[in-house]
Amino acid sequence: MARWRLQSTTAWVQRIRATGRVPFLQVVKTSVAAVAAWFAADLLIAQVPPIFAVIAALIVVQPSVNQSLGRALERSIGVIVGVVLATGISLLFGSAAWIILVAVVLSILLAWALRLSQQTSNQIPISAMLVLALGAASPIYAIDRIAETVLGAAIAFVVNLLIVPPVLLEPARREVRELAEEIARSLERLAVAASEPVGRSALEGHLVEVRLLRPMLARAQVAVATAEDSLALNWRGHRHRGELAGYDDALVSLGVLVTRVAGMTRTMRDHYDDSLHHEAVMRQIAAELRRAAHDLRIRFVLDAPDDASDTGPLLTAPLVVVSPHPDHWIVIGSMLEDLRRVHEELTAD
Structure with a gap:
């Protein structure tokens, strides 16, 4: 029994660990993009901590510039749809806790109906939950979060483009x-x-x-x-x-x-x-x-x-x-x- 538990634990550890580390340069670029996105969004948009900008930066820095562009588009579209959906639901039904669950379900159905990619489909309910959990019901707040996300994604793309873009030859x-x-x-x-x-x-x-x-x-x-x-x-x-x-x-x-x-x-x-x-x-x-x-x-x-x-x-x-x-x-x-x-x-x- 003890041996079986040890093997089971080892199998789970192998599932969560990669076979190799990502290049340290990519770690540096991700960190630079996250910090730059935070300060840029805080300077230009302010009001609340720029969480959306940092999340976008973390997601958009990818092993290749082409992948970064794809993730930037997926993240931006997902956030725009999710924020607009959450804002509309909040204005119609108020700020009750059960509204968050309704928004999640509607986001999943909407992504399915539009046949969106997996990454974009995931971003819609996540963005909707974040907006509703932070208690935003104003269109101005929604616009700020969209602008913050686009800014963070753009900064991450530029960082990945300019700082030694990888050549995986x-x-x-x-x-x-x-x-x-x-x-x-x-x-x-x-x-x-x-x-x-x-x-x-x-x-x-x-x-x-x-x-x-x-x-x-x-x-x-x-x-x-x-x-x-x-x-x-x-x-x-x-x-x-x-x-x-x-x-x-x-x-x-x-x-x-x-x-x-x-x-x-x-x-x-x-x-x-x-x-x-x-x-x-x-x-x-x-x-x-x-x-x-x-x-x-x-x-x-x-x-x-x-x-x-x-x-x-x-x-x-x-x-x-x-x-x-x-x-x-x-x-x-x-x-x-x-x-x-x-x-x-x-x-x-």
């Missing part, structure tokens, strides 16, 4: 290169299976490893999409857009290679026998697989030897195919077709 670079490296290793494993006897357990292991390429491809696509988002509206982004476009193109080729390598690995597992490596063409296929792995590393600038970039791609020799054993023609034909597509992707301009 390194995760995209790393994910693309790791994917290409793992594809190269899969090609080399196939080369070994094509040139020498390997056990059934090794082939099963190859199939398990090649299935991991799909999640790696998905992570690389997410990383590239995140990098693209970080460059939008970013004055530091123009110098990186060419490199990012290259990663976009790379993912198209790597996606094809993932499919082909998975197909070759499955074919080898399904049709392999210990006499397959005696076929002359299989030794040629093994050599082509190693060339493909070499060329893949060069094309995507991976952890190759320092002089690898000087050697250039390895030339492909024509394959001479004699009539294979009747038990082997399926695997040989399938491997040749997949290998042809692999070389097409690696030699494409």
Whole structure:
């Protein structure tokens, strides 16, 4: 029982903790935006503590400038709708405590009817509750809170725009290169299976490893999409857009290679026998697989030897195919077709 409770507690702790910290620069920017929003709203609007301005600043500072703009719009629209709704309800029904619950329910229904985004939908009832809880029934108060929110959101957006806006290119670079490296290793494993006897357990292991390429491809696509988002509206982004476009193109080729390598690995597992490596063409296929792995590393600038970039791609020799054993023609034909597509992707301009 005690062990179960410890595991349960650990699971809940993991739910509330992130796998890594946000960059300290973002913490600084959030703090600067919150402080600036407080003093600006206090100077320009005054009357009450500028809570709405600070909340807007805290929400709007995001990992990218593009996300900050989106959150600024969501926060502003949500606050405008919520404050107007709360003010109208307060003027019609007074300031009884049950009015807050009515406002919350109406806010949720209104957001649903308008098909608003999740962030905007959340802001409407929150803003309505805050206005009613603070006892505001005047249109002037509503206008001030809207102006305060827009001011806080604008300040946070400008802070995120001007203070070293993030360029999230390194995760995209790393994910693309790791994917290409793992594809190269899969090609080399196939080369070994094509040139020498390997056990059934090794082939099963190859199939398990090649299935991991799909999640790696998905992570690389997410990383590239995140990098693209970080460059939008970013004055530091123009110098990186060419490199990012290259990663976009790379993912198209790597996606094809993932499919082909998975197909070759499955074919080898399904049709392999210990006499397959005696076929002359299989030794040629093994050599082509190693060339493909070499060329893949060069094309995507991976952890190759320092002089690898000087050697250039390895030339492909024509394959001479004699009539294979009747038990082997399926695997040989399938491997040749997949290998042809692999070389097409690696030699494409």
